[in-house]
Amino acid sequence: MAIDSVGTLVATAFGVALTAVTVGALYLYGWRKPPDVSYTSEGDEDRVVSRRRGGPMYEAEVPEAETESVDHDAFDPVGTAALLLVYFLVVGLMWLFMYFVEFLGNGPTVVG
Amino acid sequence: MAHAHDEEISETDEELPATHRSDVQTTDRHAFVDEFPAAARIARLCFGVSFAALGVGALLGIVQALHRTNVFRGVIDSVDYYSVLTGHGVLLALFFTIFFLTGIFTWGTTRSLDRGLPNPGFSLVWFGLMFGGAVATSVAIFGGLVGQIPFSADVLYTFYAPLQAHPLFYAGLAAFLVGTWLAGADWFRTFYRWRRDNPDERIPLQTFMVLTTMLMWYICTLGVAVEVLVFLLPLSLGLIDSVDPLLTRTLFWFFGHPVVYFWLMPAYFAWYTVLPKLAGGRLFSDPLARIVFILFLILSTPVGFHHQYADPGIPEGFKFIAMTNTMFLLLPSFLTAFTVVASIEYGARRRGGSGYFGWLRALPWGKPAFSGCALAGLMFAAGGFSGIVNAGMNINSLVHNTLWVPGHFHLTVGTASALTMMAVSYWLYPQITGKRLQFYGLAQVQPYVWFIGMALMSNAMHRAGLAGVPRRTAEPQYSQFDFAPVFGSISEMRLQIALGGTLLTVGALLFVVVMVGTWFADRGRGRLRVDSHLPDPISGSDDAPRVLDNVKLWVAIAVVLVGIAYGFPIYAMVADGALSPGAPPVPV
Amino acid sequence: MHVHRFERLWLVAALLLIVLFVGTVTYGAVGAGFGMVDAEGGELDPTDPVGDDGFEEPGVYNASESGHFDVYVVARRFVFQPGTNSPIRVPVNSTVTFHVASGDVVHGFEIVGTNINTMAIPGQKAVVTAEFDEAGEYGIVCNEYCGSAHHEMAGTLEVVPRSAFDASEVS
Numbered sequence: 001m002a003i004d005s006v007g008t009l010v011a012t013a014f015g016v017a018l019t020a021v022t023v024g025a026l027y028l029y030g031w032r033k034p035p036d037v038s039y040t041s042e043g044d045e046d047r048v049v050s051r052r053r054g055g056p057m058y059e060a061e062v063p064e065a066e067t068e069s070v071d072h073d074a075f076d077p078v079g080t081a082a083l084l085l086v087y088f089l090v091v092g093l094m095w096l097f098m099y100f101v102e103f104l105g106n107g108p109t110v111v112g
Numbered sequence: 113m114a115h116a117h118d119e120e121i122s123e124t125d126e127e128l129p130a131t132h133r134s135d136v137q138t139t140d141r142h143a144f145v146d147e148f149p150a151a152a153r154i155a156r157l158c159f160g161v162s163f164a165a166l167g168v169g170a171l172l173g174i175v176q177a178l179h180r181t182n183v184f185r186g187v188i189d190s191v192d193y194y195s196v197l198t199g200h201g202v203l204l205a206l207f208f209t210i211f212f213l214t215g216i217f218t219w220g221t222t223r224s225l226d227r228g229l230p231n232p233g234f235s236l237v238w239f240g241l242m243f244g245g246a247v248a249t250s251v252a253i254f255g256g257l258v259g260q261i262p263f264s265a266d267v268l269y270t271f272y273a274p275l276q277a278h279p280l281f282y283a284g285l286a287a288f289l290v291g292t293w294l295a296g297a298d299w300f301r302t303f304y305r306w307r308r309d310n311p312d313e314r315i316p317l318q319t320f321m322v323l324t325t326m327l328m329w330y331i332c333t334l335g336v337a338v339e340v341l342v343f344l345l346p347l348s349l350g351l352i353d354s355v356d357p358l359l360t361r362t363l364f365w366f367f368g369h370p371v372v373y374f375w376l377m378p379a380y381f382a383w384y385t386v387l388p389k390l391a392g393g394r395l396f397s398d399p400l401a402r403i404v405f406i407l408f409l410i411l412s413t414p415v416g417f418h419h420q421y422a423d424p425g426i427p428e429g430f431k432f433i434a435m436t437n438t439m440f441l442l443l444p445s446f447l448t449a450f451t452v453v454a455s456i457e458y459g460a461r462r463r464g465g466s467g468y469f470g471w472l473r474a475l476p477w478g479k480p481a482f483s484g485c486a487l488a489g490l491m492f493a494a495g496g497f498s499g500i501v502n503a504g505m506n507i508n509s510l511v512h513n514t515l516w517v518p519g520h521f522h523l524t525v526g527t528a529s530a531l532t533m534m535a536v537s538y539w540l541y542p543q544i545t546g547k548r549l550q551f552y553g554l555a556q557v558q559p560y561v562w563f564i565g566m567a568l569m570s571n572a573m574h575r576a577g578l579a580g581v582p583r584r585t586a587e588p589q590y591s592q593f594d595f596a597p598v599f600g601s602i603s604e605m606r607l608q609i610a611l612g613g614t615l616l617t618v619g620a621l622l623f624v625v626v627m628v629g630t631w632f633a634d635r636g637r638g639r640l641r642v643d644s645h646l647p648d649p650i651s652g653s654d655d656a657p658r659v660l661d662n663v664k665l666w667v668a669i670a671v672v673l674v675g676i677a678y679g680f681p682i683y684a685m686v687a688d689g690a691l692s693p694g695a696p697p698v699p700v
Numbered sequence: 701m702h703v704h705r706f707e708r709l710w711l712v713a714a715l716l717l718i719v720l721f722v723g724t725v726t727y728g729a730v731g732a733g734f735g736m737v738d739a740e741g742g743e744l745d746p747t748d749p750v751g752d753d754g755f756e757e758p759g760v761y762n763a764s765e766s767g768h769f770d771v772y773v774v775a776r777r778f779v780f781q782p783g784t785n786s787p788i789r790v791p792v793n794s795t796v797t798f799h800v801a802s803g804d805v806v807h808g809f810e811i812v813g814t815n816i817n818t819m820a821i822p823g824q825k826a827v828v829t830a831e832f833d834e835a836g837e838y839g840i841v842c843n844e845y846c847g848s849a850h851h852e853m854a855g856t857l858e859v860v861p862r863s864a865f866d867a868s869e870v871s
Binding site: 190191193194197266268272274275354356357358361396397399400420421422423424425426427428431432435436439440442443446447450451454500503504505506507509510512513514579580582583584585586587588590592593594595596651655656657684688692693694695696698700 | 701702703704706707710711714715717718721722724725728729734735736737738739741743744745746747777800804805806808810812813815816817818819821822823824825826827837838839841842843844845846847848849850851852854855856
């Protein structure tokens with residue numbers, strides 16, 4: 001075995017640390033959250049804005065381009081077509097090379 | 113401007129306060145961490161374990177890369193290489209990937225249904241099961257490196273019988289698996305409650321993807337669950353004294369191929385629903401995305417024999433069926449290439465890009481969430497090709513169990529999945545923690561470091577495999593003969609593997625540093641740099657035929673195909689006795 | 701459902717590629733005659749494959765047709781019998797059928813530099829046939845992890861000119 005007498009110490013420390021982290025995490029995140037508002041139906045809990053220190057975080061503003069409506073017939077993905085044409089040729093040729101040159105050229109093959 | 117939302121939750125969207133309406137653009141949209149605190153907490157826990165597994169797994173990886181190339185063998189001796197390899201495989205391919213999935217699917221379900229988890233306590237239970245199982249299995253594996261600990265599990269990620277690990281290894285995996293089943297139940301429950309309130313609406317795309325992925329998971333994990341709970345765990349406990357290695361291998365690969373889609377579908381989830389926004393574009397087609405996920409649900413499992421082409425005991429006809437199913441399983445990935453690239457192209461052209469190829473330059477390559485996903489997709493195109501070679505039945509004998517195979521899967525799970533998961537985290541982690549991303553410069557550079565490292569390592573692995581160099585071997589240098597590659601030399605390949613592996617480890621550590629730095633940052637008041645708005649697709653869910661949402665139909669078809677692919681062979685293996693021919697265990 | 705005409709074109713292209721792949725592989729199987737190891741080898745005792753299970757003592761044997769040979773190989777942790785301690789020797793221009801069995805765990809049997817690559821699974825007999833048209837020396841590697849000395853499990857196959865082949869080596 002690679003590590004010997006140090007091993008027991010390392011293993012014990014690792015086990016204790018892992019347990020401590022797990023317990024600590026569960027405590028902080030799991031058990032301590034106070035239900036400080038009354039609920040009227042399930043799933044409500046998530047509607048309460050967190051009272052974490054610093055207050056709530058807001059998202060960045062949404063770019064206008066994302067909210068306009070679009071005409072789905074107006075866009076022809078020619079760049080995609082070009083890339084996929086290249087890919088089609090590469091894959092097709094690479095396959096033929098792999099099969100007929102590399103595979104067939106690799107000496108005796110199982111025939112049954 | 114904090115509100116305390118203690119009113120009754122209304123039945124329809126219109127009555128909700130402005131900050132909860134997804135169609136109203138205000139500058140006061142709460143970040144996910146405050147919108148759905150319980151779900152954000154679960155996602156944080158999942159991501160925390162995922163990233164920790166990534167960090168440890170990456171360190172194991174560099175030890176391996178330097179050892180097997182003979183660049184540096186001073187960290188471990190060759191016997192312990194197999195403990196390291198088991199750890200690398202299990203931590204990365206099972207824990208890093210699947211904890212990430214449970215995190216992002218919790219986010220996606222909650223966000224797309226605009227609805228919190230039905231019971232956060234239950235969610236903690238499945239997380240706890242997964243985490244406890246992962247710890248148990250990891251302890252069993254690392255026990256192999258420490259002399260005083262009586263456990264070990266040097267069985268590798270595939271744990272083929274009759275090699276036998278300590279029962280803790282199998283018990284941990286079983287607990288982890290049950291945890292994932294319960295996670296799926298959680299998301300299904302959230303969906304059913306939403307459905308009760310929204311009987312006629314189309315299933316939102318992200319939720320549709322989560323549900324179809326989990327249905328595929330329930331079908332395929334049956335195989336490994338039976339393997340572990342009926343055979344391997346009892347064997348390791350001494351309750352039975354032998355198992356049929358061919359049967360247990362077959363049950364593993366029943367699961368072993370679909371699991372790669374469990375790694376890939378979260379990446380596709382990100383590429384379809386988030387990446388278009390990151391590129392400034394829109395999803396080209398929602399219906400096609402649904403079709404792709406349905407194809408994965410139907411075709412992922414009845415292909416497992418393509419991992420067993422070289423196995424005796426399985427008739428050639430069934431290997432041929434697996435081969436054709438596998439080749440058709442290329443279709444959803446090919447379709448994805450079109451839809452995702454078109455979605456990004458739309459963004460590039462809106463940003464001013466032009467020409468057949470020049471539009472690529474207009475994309476936000478400086479944004480790590482975008483560049484990581486895009487580079488991951490590019491690399492997947494190459495990885496998919498080497499997978500086609502693997503799938504080609506007879507040509508498979510050229511590459512079976514050679515270093516070509518890890519070359520292939522480092523491109524697929526190792527980049528398409530892993531790099532996408534890292535990239536999406538740059539965008540998502542701030543939203544579930546309420547912290548702005550730290551060390552942004554490191555984040556910008558990280559995807560490129562990963563890509564270059566992987567290009568070096570993987571190309572050398574592929575070429576070494578063509579020369580016959582085996583995988584899963586601590587010292588692939590044999591005194592009896594030399595390997596004779598067609599292109600390049602073995603020593604140059606070893607250098608590329610060592611160098612590439614080093615860059616990858618740096619890439620993983622860069623990511624971990626960014627995430628840990630963000631985790632420890634102050635929450636502060638104010639505003640994130642990202643927003644979670646996902647623009648409407650160009651072709652939306654209204655264009656999707658209703659039959660696509662009929663998941664029961666697709667599950668039925670999936671089950672029929674699995675029956676055709678596996679029914680007779682498994683029957684034949686079991687007919688002479690499920691434990692026969694029985695090989696006794698070989699503890700490692 | 702609206703499918704863009706480029707997407708329809710790509711769908712056709714993708715299906716063409718898939719047909720190319722399936723077609724090539726089928727040609728390989730049916731046209732070029734490549735085979736796969738299958739279930740015809742039957743089952744063996746998982747710990748003691750040699751003996752009355754239709755598996756001879758490890759070694760090279762004359763088959764019924766002239767120019768055909770049967771090689772019985774047992775893979776155990778961590779040797780090939782024969783192969784490791786003594787090379788497997790067959791003459792050039794012969795058709796060799798390897799019968800591969802395992803006496804303990806799953807092993808691989810890969811003849812490096814060829815497409816002869818099969819698994820040895822305890823309880824099953826792997827049977828693969830190949831033609832050796834050129835003289836040469838090949839390495840044999842176990843390419844499936846089988847335990848702590850897996851990386852030492854290797855052997856050699858010698859394809860020798862007829863004149864150098866000692867017929868008395870064969871059973």
